[in-house]
Amino acid sequence: MAKPAVLTHPESLKHPAGPSAYAKDPVNASMTKEAKIALYTKMARIRHFEQRCIRIYQQGKIGGFLHLYVGQEAVAAGTISLLGKDDHIITGYRDHGHGLMVGMGMNECMAELTGKVTGCSQGKGGSMHYFAPDKNYWGGHGIVGGQAPLGTGLAYAVKYKGLKGSCLAYMGDGAVNQGAVHEAYNLASLWDLPMIFVVENNGYSMGTSQERSTAHPGCLAKRAEGYNMAWDVINGHDVYEVRAKTALALKRAHEESKPTVLEIFTYRYFGHSMADPDKTYRDKEEIKTYRDKKDPVLLFEQELLREKVLTPELSQTINDAAMAEADKAAIFADESPDPTLADITKHIYWEEDNRGPKTTSRGTIIFE
Amino acid sequence: MAVISYREALRAAMRDELNRDENVVIMGEEVAQFNGAYKVTEGLLKEFGPKRIVDTPISEAGFIGLGIGASMLGIRPVMELMFWSFSYVAFDQIVNNAGNIRYMSGGLINCPIVIRGPANGGTNVGATHSHTPEAILASHPGIKVVCPATPYDAKGLLKAAIRDNDPVYVMENTILYNDKGEVPDEDYIVPIGVADVKRVGTDLTIVAHGRAVITSLKAAEILEKDHGVSVEVVDLRSIRPLDEETILKSVRKTHRALLVEENKPFCGVDAQVAYLIQSKAFDELDAPVHRVSSIDAPQIYCKRMEDLQMPNVERVVAEALKVLA
Structure with missing residues (x-):
């Protein structure tokens, strides 16, 4: 059997420690000092929110699955920081970072994790199912790759309505082997939809490495060629690079109504979910290397310190504030009430929740 | 009152709703140029053009999922399945996504999608094309399922389905497509949930x-x-x-x-x-x-x-x- 070709990583991944080669890219150079600080703040908030979640999970207050975004912050932060009013996003179950980036509050996010009625989905969705349609955030989906066709539909709706917008559908590297993703690729390209598929490649589909899961000699994004789509690879540890390359895909979506596949190399520090003891498929040394040398929050902090946008004191203030905010959210989640028994049967049918003179059906909708 | 076929009644429902609401889109395999595998959508492409009547590739999980996503943003897609038997390759979209999105979002997101097509045996086509999944789908709270038996009900139920704010799955029957019955020309609906x-x-x-x-x-x-x-x-x-x-x-x-x-x-x-x-x-x-x-x-x-x-x-x-x- 022939040896697989070397993975097509972006050049910049090999030199992660130095200044970003993309700092001078127009999309970054044009950022104000305040915008840069705000972006860093958002990344720090994701980091501290997620780390606070670990403690609450360990206290047994978060049920089910908890998929943490720690290590991947630059992906959501870089891409979402570019979006305008008609750009929409949708993702899989590792969805906290995206939620915080679009402007969801830590309180509603934390309360959702603990299953409280004050949560963003009133305790009905949980960690994997955050939604904020008012902020163009359409979830939060639990089945690997299932969100790809939905995102394509959002892009279709944007185009149908004649808007200059787009949809970014995020997924992990494991999702690229799901049929629904390939069907979505085909439709997005066939119908020239303003679509960006973002493959957040953290190297592992749960506990299975890319080499063991994916029959493709090169990078995952290259599969786009099979669907006549543009693609690119991005060093996801450098938020400037994420922004610079995503901006090109957005331009393609907005101006040409054409889709793109972006593969963003990133790394998660914790297990697939908190239920994953993370001992069988990678070694601690690998995780340490990423933490020490490629941490996206740390690298951006260093970048901004070099640019003299940040000072160590300001950085400390930002991180302290994010930690305090997460602590407060934890208390809010703790003190919030559960949904009631009657809440179980709400939000199933629009008609039931909006009964009025125009309600036409009289049948049993909820069975005893 | 005109006497028309079950097939024509379904088409009339779609034509009415396409005229009434610019967000209604007909989508599916062979619905446009081919005029419909069972000719239910015959003539609609000519009348409404390719933006409203859309041929899809054979890709049920993809295009049904696309319709669900579009419906979340206010489009009202009426998706044709050539056979409801083919819904099984799109089950995750039809059940998990369409059926759960309103609930899991705490009522923030609506999914006004209609999926319609024949779901029947009796046509000498073997097991894979003869499924009747109304019970399977109706067992999921969040989903509505209707099965019209007459031309009058076919038109009225389909119109009600298109106006409904939740996913409604309309299961037709190829053996009934040529059955004729009295159907009013004027606007009416058959309320969903009324026997x-x-x-x-x-x-x-x-x-x-x-x-x-x-x-x-x-x-x-x-x-x-x-x-x-x-x-x-x-x-x-x-x-x-x-x-x-x-x-x-x-x-x-x-x-x-x-x-x-x-x-x-x-x-x-x-x-x-x-x-x-x-x-x-x-x-x-x-x-x-x-x-x-x-x-x-x-x-x-x-x-x-x-x-x-x-x-x-x-x-x-x-x-x-x-x-x-």
Whole structure:
């Protein structure tokens, strides 16, 4: 059997420690000092929110699955920081970072994790199912790759309505082997939809490495060629690079109504979910290397310190504030009430929740 | 009132709604240029153009999922499945995404999608193309399922489905496509969740849906003519929401019930209806509830045997006489 070709990583991944080669890219150079600080703040908030979640999970207050975004912050932060009013996003179950980036509050996010009625989905969705349609955030989906066709539909709706917008559908590297993703690729390209598929490649589909899961000699994004789509690879540890390359895909979506596949190399520090003891498929040394040398929050902090946008004191203030905010959210989640028994049967049918003179059906909708 | 076919009634419903609401889009395999695999959408492309009538690749998970996503942003897609049997490759989209999104978002997101197409056996096409998934889908809260038996109900239910803010799955029947009936030209809907007494009687209630209604009506005539029995036929029309009251009212009148469906019996729609009757009208019953459904096996290809596998007039008459014995 022939040896697989070397993975097509972006050049910049090999030199992660130095200044970003993309700092001078127009999309970054044009950022104000305040915008840069705000972006860093958002990344720090994701980091501290997620780390606070670990403690609450360990206290047994978060049920089910908890998929943490720690290590991947630059992906959501870089891409979402570019979006305008008609750009929409949708993702899989590792969805906290995206939620915080679009402007969801830590309180509603934390309360959702603990299953409280004050949560963003009133305790009905949980960690994997955050939604904020008012902020163009359409979830939060639990089945690997299932969100790809939905995102394509959002892009279709944007185009149908004649808007200059787009949809970014995020997924992990494991999702690229799901049929629904390939069907979505085909439709997005066939119908020239303003679509960006973002493959957040953290190297592992749960506990299975890319080499063991994916029959493709090169990078995952290259599969786009099979669907006549543009693609690119991005060093996801450098938020400037994420922004610079995503901006090109957005331009393609907005101006040409054409889709793109972006593969963003990133790394998660914790297990697939908190239920994953993370001992069988990678070694601690690998995780340490990423933490020490490629941490996206740390690298951006260093970048901004070099640019003299940040000072160590300001950085400390930002991180302290994010930690305090997460602590407060934890208390809010703790003190919030559960949904009631009657809440179980709400939000199933629009008609039931909006009964009025125009309600036409009289049948049993909820069975005893 | 015009006499038109079931197929034309469905088309009229779509035409009405395409004219009424610019967000209505017809989408599916062969719906546009080919004029529909079963000609239900014939002529719509010419009338409404390619933005509104959209051919999709053979890619059910992809295009159904796309329709669901578009519906979240306010489009009202009417998706044609060439056969409901093909829904099984899009099950995650149809159940997990369309059926759960409103709930999981705490009511923040609506999914006003319609998926329609034939769901029936009896056409000599073998097991893979003969599924009747109304019971499977109706078992998921969040989803509505309707099964029209007549042209009037086909038009009225489809129009109601398109205007509904939740996912509505419309299960048609290829054998009924050419059936004709009176259908008003003017705007009307058949409310989802309201059953219809298709024949009034006093001795026995037959509850049916879809083509089983037509079979039951024929059986009722024979029962009256040859056996002097007065049969009431309740057409469910909607599987979910289920119109419990109409079923119970009829059973309270006749005190005997026979349930007829073209589904396989195990966990079929009528298993639920039987439970309903025993739980809410047990004291009214003068005889056990009986069922006629398809013989519990994958759909057989051989036409002669398939006709026996499915509920037919003879089987319904024979079972009715048992209930009446």
